């Protein structure tokens with residue numbers, strides 16, 4: 001890959017998910033001249049495209065958790081400790097722990113037994129947290145967390161509106177969050193840091209997919225288990241929500257639940273729990289399949305009282321059960337609303353890596369200093385990659401791909417789009433598998449058996465993506481024709497694609513290492529079905545009975561289906577699907593997909609369809625994904641035209657199509673400059689085009705949306721913009737719109753939100769409700 005080439009690299013971005021995965025904005029805003037709506041820094045003038053991330057996924061890819069049986073633990077792991085129960089002074093913020101109050105009444109034998117239990121637990125927790133599956137070449141040999149763990153940028157407070165939108169968009173917005181919130185270190189998460197703060201009992205940590213929430217709780221737990229931090233806490237009890245799902249239908253007491261998930265604690269008695277200072281960590285609330293009802297539930301205050309898991313959780317969080325226990329919940333933003341703010345003493349947000357932390361990550365990851373330097377300079381040269389690397393999981397994927405490209409003899413072009421990046425990623429995984437097993441073919445070549453296996457994984461990925469599932473059981477695998485033992489071998493080798501997550505009660509749970517990988521494999525599978533003319537699968541997916549015969553027809557219907565999804569769970573998938581239609585990406589996949597001979601006219605048709613797609617009934621926020629699909633197909637025309645438009649400074653001169661408006665909305669929204677005024681009437685475009693500009697309201701001080709024919713759907717977008725944080729909007733002019741009741745309700749809700757900082761609202765004259773707000 002040539003240096004020059006890289007500096008020009010464009011695209012995108014990426015990731016999704018329920019994902020709430022990501023935020024980059026690689027688009028080139030640098031060119032706003034004086035008088036254009038944007039004022040931009042010169043050094044950004046060369047930047048190109050966007051980035052992005054998605055994922056609802058709810059899967060993080062931290063280490064495999066192996067629950068060991070209590071017999072195992074009893075057999076060999078009693079550590080007679082010299083652990084000092086007296087906590088180092090000043091470590092904790094928790095005034096009400098009462099943690100050791102019962103110790104005085106304990107007999108020495110009892111106390112030493114308990115110390116033993118705690119030491120055993122520490123050892124087991126250490127074992128669980130010290131290795132992660134990140135980037136390992138060898139099956140089963142996880143990397144040491146401490147070797148690769150890089151400090152993350154975590155802040156106190158919440159910067160983004162909590163909504164249920166797709167993670168891709170959340171990530172995209174994240175990239176421009178202002179960096180003025182107070183940073184907080186992971187180990188200080190329960191500490192009182194200012195005089196205004198009171199005792200911190202419940203902490204809620206938000207963050208988009210892949211941003212490092214699981215890594216943070218693992219690091220916190222490891223430091224505690226190794227005796228380094230937070231030693232005033234007697235027991236750290238790490239419970240991942242995806243594992244709690246496994247006992248969703250069972251009845252448990254809090255005590256028996258702990259025995260199930262932490263067999264080392266078998267000897268613990270109910271009274272121990274009430275006198276010790278405990279910390280419960282619930283990692284990945286977004287992955288939980290139970291619904292927490294804080295208003296109406298059974299009251300539980302006894303750790304031996306049996307109930308359902310969700311009721312136990314609600315009582316713990318509300319403080320009815322073990323009121324002095326500390327609670328740390330992590331979640332993607334879309335699910336965090338489940339916890340009422342009144343129960344939460346501190347909200348933090350993991351925001352990923354700052355620029356210097358990104359570099360630190362690559363330095364830690366590669367012992368070869370020269371290689372890490374080259375990788376860092378490559379990433380810096382490509383604005384889109386650099387922005388994507390704000391999210392650690394993309395650092396990881398980028399590191400794997402670039403390491404491979406740079407250590408290979410023949411060097412290809414640096415990945416420009418997400419599909420490029422993920423295709424390379426899959427190819428590297430395949431190669432690793434080959435290197436491990438040897439074989440006659442060149443490492444890149446796939447055997448028929450490999451293809452078959454990957455496509456079955458793709459089917460699993462697709463079928464469950466549609467249903468919103470990210471965890472699978474053996475039965476699910478079998479239903480897709482996957483042999484569980486085969487998958488174990490495969491996942492053992494390609495640990496970065498698919499893994500066995502945990503084993504509880506002899507039941508294995510599997511998942512893809514990240515939702516974006518599930519989305520990518522799902523797209524590979526669907527594209528393969530298309531090339532094989534599998535009308536049954538295609539029609540079922542598209543919910544369309546007529547056979548789809550052309551590539552452009554297939555992609556158009558897939559796009560429409562994705563736009564219909566309320567939470568955008570197919571957005572990244574459909575972006576990948578468009579990217580996979582390019583021969584260049586099919587080639588990277590080394591024969592996994594049948595190489596299609598696409599006539600340039602067909603590709604042109606697909607591009608035209610994207611540019612002309614009518615999104616009348618689609619939220620303007622969602623319409624931006626159409627522009628991302630275009631970028632995924634490496635079509636720069638719309639992007640360039642918008643750059644020209646911004647450069648010209650004559651905003652009312654050029655006629656803007658709807659896709660131009662989505663591109664512009666994206667650029668304005670992601671710009672680091674806040675626009676003084678956005679007046680939709682100034683743009684020479686259709687009514688629909690004007691509506692597509694609404695997402696840009698997020699990044700301006702005054703928005704004039706007069707006579708725009710605002711519908712309920714566009715008001716939904718507007719309401720979300722009003723709630724965004726930081727909120728720049730002070731003046732909103734809505735005159736000349738006939739708003740229906742549901743639209744007014746949406747706006748009223750947003751106007752009452754504490755995040756909304758609006759000072760002046762010029763509303764519809766004959767809409768008394770809105771004018772009163």
Ligand SMILES: Nc1ncnc2c1ncn2[C@@H]1O[C@H](COP(=O)(O)OP(=O)(O)OP(=O)(O)O)[C@@H](O)[C@H]1O
Pocket residue numbers: 057058059060061062134148149150151152207208209210211212213214215216284332361391392393394396515
């Ligand atoms: N602090 C860190 N240092 C180094 N790598 C990190 C760090 N945080 C995250 N990563 C990388 O990003 C990946 C995803 O991180 P993690 O699983 O913690 O994200 P998450 O926020 O829990 O995501 P999800 O919401 O999808 O579960 C990790 O497997 C690792 O490769």
